[in-house]
Amino acid sequence: MSVLIVGSTALDSIKTPKAENPRLLGGSASHAAVAASFFGPVKLVGVVGDDFPRRYIQLYQRHRIDLTGLQILPGKTFHWSGEYELNMNNRRTLLTELGVFETFTPTLPTAHQTAPFVLLANIAPALQNHVLNQMRRPRFVAADTMDLWLNIALPDLLKLLKRLDAFVLNDSEAHQLTKEDNVFAALKKIHKLGPKYVIIKKGSNGSILSGPQGFFICPAYPLPKVVDPTGAGDSFVGGLMGYLAAANGSIDRSIRRAMIYGSVVASFCCEGFGLGRTAKIKRSQIDQRVRELEKLTAF
Amino acid sequence: MSVLIVGSTALDSIKTPKAENPRLLGGSASHAAVAASFFGPVKLVGVVGDDFPRRYIQLYQRHRIDLTGLQILPGKTFHWSGEYELNMNNRRTLLTELGVFETFTPTLPTAHQTAPFVLLANIAPALQNHVLNQMRRPRFVAADTMDLWLNIALPDLLKLLKRLDAFVLNDSEAHQLTKEDNVFAALKKIHKLGPKYVIIKKGSNGSILSGPQGFFICPAYPLPKVVDPTGAGDSFVGGLMGYLAAANGSIDRSIRRAMIYGSVVASFCCEGFGLGRTAKIKRSQIDQRVRELEKLTAF
Numbered sequence: 136m137s138v139l140i141v142g143s144t145a146l147d148s149i150k151t152p153k154a155e156n157p158r159l160l161g162g163s164a165s166h167a168a169v170a171a172s173f174f175g176p177v178k179l180v181g182v183v184g185d186d187f188p189r190r191y192i193q194l195y196q197r198h199r200i201d202l203t204g205l206q207i208l209p210g211k212t213f214h215w216s217g218e219y220e221l222n223m224n225n226r227r228t229l230l231t232e233l234g235v236f237e238t239f240t241p242t243l244p245t246a247h248q249t250a251p252f253v254l255l256a257n258i259a260p261a262l263q264n265h266v267l268n269q270m271r272r273p274r275f276v277a278a279d280t281m282d283l284w285l286n287i288a289l290p291d292l293l294k295l296l297k298r299l300d301a302f303v304l305n306d307s308e309a310h311q312l313t314k315e316d317n318v319f320a321a322l323k324k325i326h327k328l329g330p331k332y333v334i335i336k337k338g339s340n341g342s343i344l345s346g347p348q349g350f351f352i353c354p355a356y357p358l359p360k361v362v363d364p365t366g367a368g369d370s371f372v373g374g375l376m377g378y379l380a381a382a383n384g385s386i387d388r389s390i391r392r393a394m395i396y397g398s399v400v401a402s403f404c405c406e407g408f409g410l411g412r413t414a415k416i417k418r419s420q421i422d423q424r425v426r427e428l429e430k431l432t433a434f
Numbered sequence: 435m436s437v438l439i440v441g442s443t444a445l446d447s448i449k450t451p452k453a454e455n456p457r458l459l460g461g462s463a464s465h466a467a468v469a470a471s472f473f474g475p476v477k478l479v480g481v482v483g484d485d486f487p488r489r490y491i492q493l494y495q496r497h498r499i500d501l502t503g504l505q506i507l508p509g510k511t512f513h514w515s516g517e518y519e520l521n522m523n524n525r526r527t528l529l530t531e532l533g534v535f536e537t538f539t540p541t542l543p544t545a546h547q548t549a550p551f552v553l554l555a556n557i558a559p560a561l562q563n564h565v566l567n568q569m570r571r572p573r574f575v576a577a578d579t580m581d582l583w584l585n586i587a588l589p590d591l592l593k594l595l596k597r598l599d600a601f602v603l604n605d606s607e608a609h610q611l612t613k614e615d616n617v618f619a620a621l622k623k624i625h626k627l628g629p630k631y632v633i634i635k636k637g638s639n640g641s642i643l644s645g646p647q648g649f650f651i652c653p654a655y656p657l658p659k660v661v662d663p664t665g666a667g668d669s670f671v672g673g674l675m676g677y678l679a680a681a682n683g684s685i686d687r688s689i690r691r692a693m694i695y696g697s698v699v700a701s702f703c704c705e706g707f708g709l710g711r712t713a714k715i716k717r718s719q720i721d722q723r724v725r726e727l728e729k730l731t732a733f
Contacts, residue, residue: 222615316521318638319658339617340639343656352653352730357642359618391733431651432731434690 136274137176137201138380139247140168140373141266142256143236144181144205147409148216149365151223156363159409160191161215163256163279166369169410170400171254171377172198173418178247180204180266182239184212194414203244210235223361243269252380255299256369257281260291267298275379275386277301277332279372285311293328300386301332303372309335318343319350332390334375336368344394348387353394354432356402356424363408367401370413374400374421399424435573436475436500437679438546439467439672440565441555442535443480443504446708447515448664450522455662458708459490460514462555462578465665466672468709469699470553471497472717473676477546479503479565481538483511493713502543509534522660542568551679554598555668556580559590566597574678574685576600576631578671584610592627599685600631602671608634617642618649631689633674635667643693647686652693653731655701655723662707666700669712673699673720698723 147161168179178201185207195202211234219226239262248271255263255278263278270276278299284292285308296302302325306318315321318335322345325333332346339358344351375390375397382389399421406412446460467478477500484506494501510533518525538561547570554562554577562577569575577598583591584607595601601624605617614620617634621644624632631645638657643650674689674696681688698720705711 317658317660319656323658337639340636341651350656350730351733352640352656353733354651354653354731357618357649357651359616359622361616395733429733431649432653434650434652434694434728 136251136380137178138171138252138254138376139178139180139204139250139270140164140171140254140256140376141180141241141263142167142254142258142369143213144179144183145213145215145236146187147365148214148230149363149408150216150218150229151363152219152221154408156408158188158214159411160194161366161409162213163258163366163369165195165410166366166404166413167254167256167373167376168195168200169198169413170370170373170397170404171380172200173374173400173416173421174377174396175381177201177377178204178250180241180243180247182206182208182235182241184208184210184235187212194410198414204241204247206241208235217365219363223364241266251275252376253277254372254376255279255295256372260284260288260295264291264295264298267295275300277303277372277376279303279368280308282308282311297329299330301334302330303334303336305336305338305368322350332386334394336371338364338367341398342371342394344390346387346390351391351394353391353398354428356399356428357431358402358405361405362412364405365409367404370404371397371401373397395425395428396421399428435550435679436477437470437551437553437675438477438479438503438549438569439463439470439553439555439675440479440540440562441466441553441557441668442512443478443482444512444514444535445486446664447513447529448662448707449515449517449528450662451518451520453707455707457487457513458710459493460665460708461512462557462665462668464494464709465668465703465712466553466555466675467494467499468497468712469669469672469696469703470676470679471499472673472699472715472720473695474680476500476676477503477549479540479542479546481505481507481534481540483507483509483534486511493709497713503540503546505540507534516664518662522663540565550574551675552576553671553675554578554594555671559583559587559594563590563594563597566594574599576602576671576675578602578667579607581607581610596628598629600633601629602633602635604635604637604667631685633693635670637663637666641670641693641697643689645686645689650690650693652690652697653727655698655727656730657701657704660704661711663704664708666703669703670696670700672696694724694727695720698727
């Protein structure tokens with residue numbers, strides 16, 4: 136079954152102590168869509184300017200991503216510029232130019248409105264709600280977010296939470312939302328805000344699912360070297376939703392394995408700048424790392 | 435087979451935002467010995483003053499811990515006092531009174547010198563070396579440490595590392611020792627210092643083993659509430675060594691499961707002040723949580 140993914144489609148300029156990489160393909164929807172594409176059909180909903188490089192359109196196309204929901208408008212593509220510290224854990228934003236993203240209000244093509252799986256990747260919760268309003272009885276809706284929306288758009292986010300099957304956020308955001316330091320205490324509080332499934336991402340420490348079948352402790356794939364973690368969280372949730380949409384049977388039967396697949400795609404993402412590494416992997420390489428994770432966690 | 439455990443035997447006064455608990459049974463060897471006792475025979479090597487409460491001797495005895503290596507000297511027992519912040523992650527030392535521990539130089543009873551498993555729990559590396567000098571061909575030697583020794587006794591610690599089978603430390607200590615932020619890169623560097631097995635503890639994020647059979651990603655048991663994490667690391671390594679000593683077959687065959695058992699004993703430790711909770715558990719409760727961890731990590 137197909138996944139509809141809405142989020143940001145951007146150009147990322149990423150500086151690390153060792154390299155500078157201007158105007159890479161980035162944005163939450165780009166990372167999530169490519170990650171999901173390894174498992175089945177993906178419909179991308181987003182907006183770019185007329186400066187958006189043709190090679191990035193081709194990159195989407197090589198991953199057979201349906202681009203009928205991608206608007207190309209006169210003006211500039213959303214451009215984010217950030218710098219990582221030596222340890223790759225802390226980053227600071229140098230520049231944010233919204234460009235055509237500033238007035239983005241997607242109207243979904245009719246064919247998109249019946250997509251069974253919907254991933255509301257990280258964008259303003261008002262836009263996530265706006266997209267969800269246009270969907271006709273989706274089977275499974277997941278959303279990601281970021282600290283910015285907790286700070287400036289909490290009422291919209293709380294409205295969204297009541298409409299989700301799954302909510303994905305990182306540990307510091309879970310703390311910010313619930314004031315709980317303990318991740319399991321935070322999970323309990325987030326369920327009360329609506330979602331049946333809550334997933335807390337912990338970067339290199341893996342992730343935790345809380346759902347009807349209890350907790351699942353999901354490992355991160357071991358990486359001795361992280362080149363650029365930008366988009367890893369988006370790749371995780373994209374891979375997860377792609378795998379879920381492709382799986383048969385109930386969500387509960389597949390969601391743990393979906394997280395493992397998401398975790399593995401995110402590991403590839405960290406090994407290159409932007410989508411550099413992710414865009415080159417094959418499904419067989421993903422399956423290989425999943426088998427390794429089985430061995431790495433067996434006891 | 436029996437485990438010899440040397441380390442500190444102390445009285446801990448632990449303050450949290452919610453409670454004050456003076457002169458609890460503490461110290462690395464106390465926590466590790468009780469943790470190991472659930473799996474098989476334990477010989478404790480340590481020193482206490484004549485102020486050491488009789489009820490704590492009885493607590494060791496109830497766990498069938500061999501106390502022939504525990505010296506009781508005129509003077510005061512090592513006393514540590516610390517305070518935790520609200521989130522239970524940060525603690526600061528309020529007071530350290532070494533007492534009889536200041537001149538501790540253990541001479542092992544003859545029966546102790548042939549113990550097949552040796553745990554050098556956290557004490558000065560010079561003392562860990564001193565104890566190891568007295569052992570006759572132990573089958574498996576593991577040591578734990580703390581940031582203090584990395585700061586003030588690094589040459590002694592480096593000497594010790596060449597003599598160990600397994601070295602256990604936490605993630606911040608691994609960073610301090612190797613200057614590596616990445617835990618897998620740090621593991622590689624620590625192997626070069628000697629130990630065949632290196633285990634990095636990451637608190638509520640579990641632990642990582644690196645050994646001849648590659649990595650093992652060991653989860654922490656989910657705890658929605660942490661009462662007092664003091665001694666959790668000692669309980670982990672004590673449970674690990676206790677399980678290993680009781681297991682048949684090769685180390686490689688048992689060490690992953692040993693870590694899981696250590697992790698579970700550590701989870702009980704966090705649920706009470708000092709040894710309050712750990713001292714009340716039964717082996718069946720440990721086995722129950724191990725089965726839960728199997729379910730919590732299955733995919």
